[in-house]
Amino acid sequence: MIACDIVLIGVGGQGIVTLGDLIGRAALAANVPVSYVPTKGMAQRGGFVKVEIRLGRETVGPRVPEHGADLVVSMERSEALKGLRFVRPNSRFILYDHVWEPTGVMLGKDDYPSQESVLETMSQALSDVLVLNPDNRPIFDDRPVAANVFTLGAMFSTPILRESIDPRTMESVLLHRWPKASEANLAAFHSGVQEGDATEYGFSQFSGGRKS
């Protein structure tokens, strides 16, 4: 049994907690021991959200140790900085490079870190990173596919998660979870896997550079 510790980070409203639930369901279906704990502020959206997931360990404390995560995923550029305390140099880090500006930033009262400075900081803690460009999401039914399921797909492009849970198990969970939206979700998932496979890891591709 492969043990795999995952931390998901983002902003309330991005569907981070749903991702945790989906992975939990997939683990259950795959007979992989799972523990996951969401941390979110209050009922309101727009705040910091985190889910810590621990796969493949029978009895385990719910919190992922600092510098102990195998895979860290941030669905927001600035929030990614809060994920660095979970990484060690060889952790996989996926940044879905969405920018969700808080109101204070929109009003010019607060600073929002540049992509360059975020990646520069990450490069001090990590050996590489996978940056997903939100604009690379394909269109399905006139709209870009769901960002969180797209990101979930990219997570399944990493060997560490694939070894824990078969991507086909994840697909069948997606199918059953929302039968009416199954096509849209599978499209999002598959495009995420492809995008993860096609994108080069590293700190230089500032907008999710693709392998040629």
Added chain:
Amino acid sequence: MGFALIEKGRDVNKQILTGNQAVALGALRASVKVVTGYPGTPSTGCLTHLLTLDLPDRHVEWSSNEKVAFEIASAAAWAGHRALCTMKMSGLNVAYDALISIAYSGTNGGLVIYVADDPGVSAGMPEQDSRGFALMSQLPMLEPATLAEAYKLTQTAFELSEKTGSPVFVRLTTAVAVGHALVETEEAIAPKEIEPILERDIARYTKAGSKICLDQHQALIDRLNHARRIIHKMGLNRVKLSKEPGGLGIISVGATSTYMNEALALCSRLDASEASSSRVSVLSVRTTIPFPSEEVKQLLGHCETILVLEELEPHVEQAVYVAAQQLGFTGSIIGKLDGTLSPIGEYGVAEVLKGLGACGLSPVASGGKPQAAHNEPQVPNVPAPQESATLILASNAGAGRPPTVVGPNGEPSSTVLSSAAMAAPRPITVCAGCPHRGTYLAIEAAIKQAGFAKDDVMVTGDIGCTILGMNPPFNLIWNEVSMGTSISLAQGYVHAGLKTPVIATMGDSTFFHGGIPGLINAIQHQVPLTLVVMDNGWTSMTGMQVNAGTDDAFQSEGRRVDIEAVIRGLGPDRVEVVDPFDLNATTKALTRCLAEPQGVKVVLAQRECAIQTKRRGIVAEYTTIDPDKCILCKQCLRVTGCPALSVAQDSIAIDASLCNGCGLCTEFCPTGALSNSRAEGGAK
């Protein structure tokens, strides 16, 4: 939400549950009859889950506050049934007045109080350690470390309560309460069909006179000792001594036990159980109260050094010092009292490693179990401290030191710490279309219209969503103490001699919970102030629970209490009922109140919580932006801070999936770029 039931045996289900749900299902398995509680993160999910189930022969309710909830549960237990009462740690403060009395009286049926503590503070409110309350009331408190234990120990709590006649606590901490894991559960068992016990015994059920109270005190002590014997026999607090005497003894309390195993495995090439058999002894504590004196005695008699791992206050550690003194233990005790560990915050592997480091154990940086190799944090090895070098379980060979991720003692490096600080601040505000937004804006406008400066007017705050008026862009509310406190604080400021008007704010659930006595006091003593009750019909911040003021349609049994009638019935000098989406009328009503120097004025701002109306698909109005008219002055955003508004390329953009057409932003646009259907229809 539990999901994906897998039939495993005849009546064993394996499912993913939260700790809260595990307690709920444990209580159903223990044939609980009455369940009461008041919402509070992280405990809310327990009773919420029960309310989703069809439980014809049980009574489950959200009560008006924790004290009421506990009193109801207690009487049901006095009458012989099993009863559960749920609350967050702050709720225990409210229930405690009744709780200590009932502790002295004891119980007949099993009476279990489920309380969730929040070390690390995920949800606001003091980081209090509820074990202190169990100590003071001398009630047993079971502290499950995992979700599976939460399910089992909830059942144990009912049995223990009935065997000893004592109410029993079950205490979870946040990560266990809201964490999800696979739990094996069995079929629920229906409550026993019994005739309610009617026992006339003033020596037990009253506090009339010193003889009664002194006897009850003795009985209380006897019950706790009885519980200690039962718990010892059950082996709830497990001791595992190392093969050879000496070495390290680790006492881990509740949730810290799992992290201890993980940290020990990191310090050894062996797994935790093997490691402990060689040089480390372990005591896993599940009851701080009653203190496991027998088990601690065994450990002290066997080990040279004791490490105590417990979150928050050093309750177990202090008792270990006492036991050490009684037994003449001469070794060292590592924990909080020697300064190694902190009483602040949640513990995880890092804190356990810190404790182990002080005892001379350090993580092995590479190697370990092959299949787990990629899981081991590459924390640099801590050089072994002086005295206990014999305790090092594995060599330091092969330690790879990452350059900047962690500091020399495994703490995050300054890069990582400062990087988190680099992230954009993200203060939370009220939701798009929240009625409270209108109330805040109206209060601010009324203060101005009445001729005062915002910084001269005290606006006291309360618990719940209404407190978000403290954050930008409103920056209106000054303080937050406990449920219903705003109205009493306001009176204190008046008596202190403030020359400016004093305003108190609170929500509907808070009003019913603890606000009414304060309002009565203000009216009786004729304290000049204005109370603004922001009535959105739900207990919202904890995730939309029904309260006394919630509409009839959502009251599962019983009916809505008319909050306006309650307020008018108390007889304040002025009552104004307003719709906070009507900024103009709300501002006028508030201005009238502020202009009146005498008497108690109450403004009841009524409009249902935006999240709830949205869930039912009700969109009253549509707000649209004319990009050609927008000059991007951002006034709308600056004033309302509404999350549905954002700055697009050449104009403001409205997120139609969030906007509910409250129309507030349209009031502040200087060019009329924002409009909503109601404004156009001229209904306003």
